[in-house]
Amino acid sequence: MMLVTSILTHLPHDFWQMTSPSIHPSIGPSIDLRLAINDLAISREGGLLIQGLNLELKAGQVLFLRGANGSGKTTLLRALAKLIPLHHGQYAINGVPHTADHAALMRQLLLVGHRNAGVEHLNVISSLRLMASLMNIEASPEKIPEKIPEQIRKKIMTSLDALGIKPLAERQISHLSAGQQRRLALARLMLAADMTHRLWLIDEPFNALDDDAARRLCDIITSYCSQGGSAVISGHGTMPLTPDMTLTLGTSPSGELS
Amino acid sequence: MRAILNPCLAVIMADIRASLRYPGDILSGLSYFIMMATLIPLGLGADQGELARIAPVMIWIAVMLASLPQMDRLFSRIAKDGVLEQMLISPTPMTMLMLAKIIAAWLIIILPLVLAAPVIGIMFGLALDRLAMMLCFLAIGGLCLVMIGAMAAALVLGSRQSGVFTAIIVLPLSMPVLIFGVAGISALQSGADMAGHMMLLGALTLILLVLSPPVTAAAIRFSEE
Structure with missing residues (x-):
């Protein structure tokens, strides 16, 4: 019985909205305010992990989310992607509140x-192709789903090139090293690099990356932000990139903003 | 509409492409199916009348047992890889993506078994003049099994003994499929009217078609929290 109730309360937000999702206009009153968090609290395992969090991230800014292991970095990022329910408070991305239509909010963000x-059994191109579809990055109408539209293929190739894994395009995912797989995950960012309204939520991107990849990632983020894009990046210690803001989690219940 | 259709097609194509590249899953299900169907006549002896009588039950049980282990693995791999997480944050409704996943699973798991069924039908001495109807029964019943399997696999996602739980959830839910399916194929054999069984099986499919994708999506969202 408890299972049934929990399932009912966890029905997808889109359960009653099976119609085509409307594209929320990204131009609104708060166009230069990418992320606004107001008195946010998230509970995990019974206790409050994050509480009383207030934050404003403007277009073109990078927020560095710092904290020890288990301080709630991943939890916060996943909560912003609506994967974890909020305990209290609200947030808005590009002025789209978290209570808005699922599709409208998801179009404002990108989570790595x-x-x-x-996808373990696919090659690099096919796997990225699926991700591009899931992110609703689509070329003009395609007739044969089997064939990758030229426009998308070009985009995928540019993304792979930006992360330095273009020669691996036909390689099986399961044959890639951990670092190469991480680069592939980060290539997703490049797929949507021209949609600068999307807030990038990147969880510990510099783990498993070598110096070359870290430099490439810094370049990607810097150029994205210079075009008005914003990113929230988690990690510990220092970051090879100078963030506009640093939020340290775990030191005080609410985190410290500097 | 395109924002929903294209990602769903992409999910189906990705699943098919992956299973064609590694046909192990398809072949293991198929070999299980054929193994059951060859071992039972060997054990029972060559009484054609007896074999033809139990044939409908045997085919259905073989389909269920051959597909169950694969249903169990439906989401475990993509959950571990984080693909499910990306599905959840896709602007495309998770319900529709799960429907795509179910269609792909039907194509990969059930369709090969349906295509192999005529061979087994011959071994059991089934009358093949109404073969098309029998395949229809298997195809529709198979869709029911996949939808039940998807719900079960999503519900047990993240638990360690998922195989046991899947079996426990699938077993009672798939009883009606077995009953109407066997009754339908038996009726086909004896030349009796099987329209009623087909309608009941069809009704069951339609109910599950409405129920299974949202329940699967909800269970996955719950497990990813």
């Missing part, structure tokens, strides 16, 4: 989580 989201 801990897991790399490479």
